[in-house]
Amino acid sequence: MPVLEEIYAFTKNPAYEEDPNKEFNYRFRYVVILTALGIIFSIGLSLFAGLLEFAFGLELGKHATDNLFEKYSAVGIFFFVVILAPLFEELFFRGPIFWFKDSKYFKVIFYLIAILFGYIHISNFEISTMVLILSPLLVAPQISIGILLGMIRVKFGLLWSMAMHAFYNLILTTPLILMKLLDIPIE
Numbered sequence: 001m002p003v004l005e006e007i008y009a010f011t012k013n014p015a016y017e018e019d020p021n022k023e024f025n026y027r028f029r030y031v032v033i034l035t036a037l038g039i040i041f042s043i044g045l046s047l048f049a050g051l052l053e054f055a056f057g058l059e060l061g062k063h064a065t066d067n068l069f070e071k072y073s074a075v076g077i078f079f080f081v082v083i084l085a086p087l088f089e090e091l092f093f094r095g096p097i098f099w100f101k102d103s104k105y106f107k108v109i110f111y112l113i114a115i116l117f118g119y120i121h122i123s124n125f126e127i128s129t130m131v132l133i134l135s136p137l138l139v140a141p142q143i144s145i146g147i148l149l150g151m152i153r154v155k156f157g158l159l160w161s162m163a164m165h166a167f168y169n170l171i172l173t174t175p176l177i178l179m180k181l182l183d184i185p186i187e
Contacts, residue, residue, distance in 0.1 A: 061126030118143030
């Protein structure tokens, strides 16, 4: 079954079913494909939010990324974003999924965790009435990647979701880290 069909089938009815194929190359390739799709979803949703912000003259304030890049070195940013955040966020959000694997409420718990994961990222914005109103759109990229990370967690295990999260963050932050290293202003 092609990956998009698998994602669709899983999101329609999430279930705790481990993938029997333990081959590293298969799992690695699958994670790369899901990461690429997650980035495409995230960029698309972020561009849509940016378009709305521009079209309606919305002011959403400073993003936490701006503060991160102003205060920390490229190495510090890499360590926080690519190592620490995936480790702790996956332990906290995807780790407990295992406890509900046999529950009749697995589907509800799975989506609740994905939504909580997305909404914890609202803290990346300066909280205002407009940010709260637009919050479903603003955190949609994190909710979508949270669903994909949950899918990997269920299929391959927690270490694979940590690896995918780190890979995802690495890809999204590498251009910004390079700009920081080259002393190019981020604006």
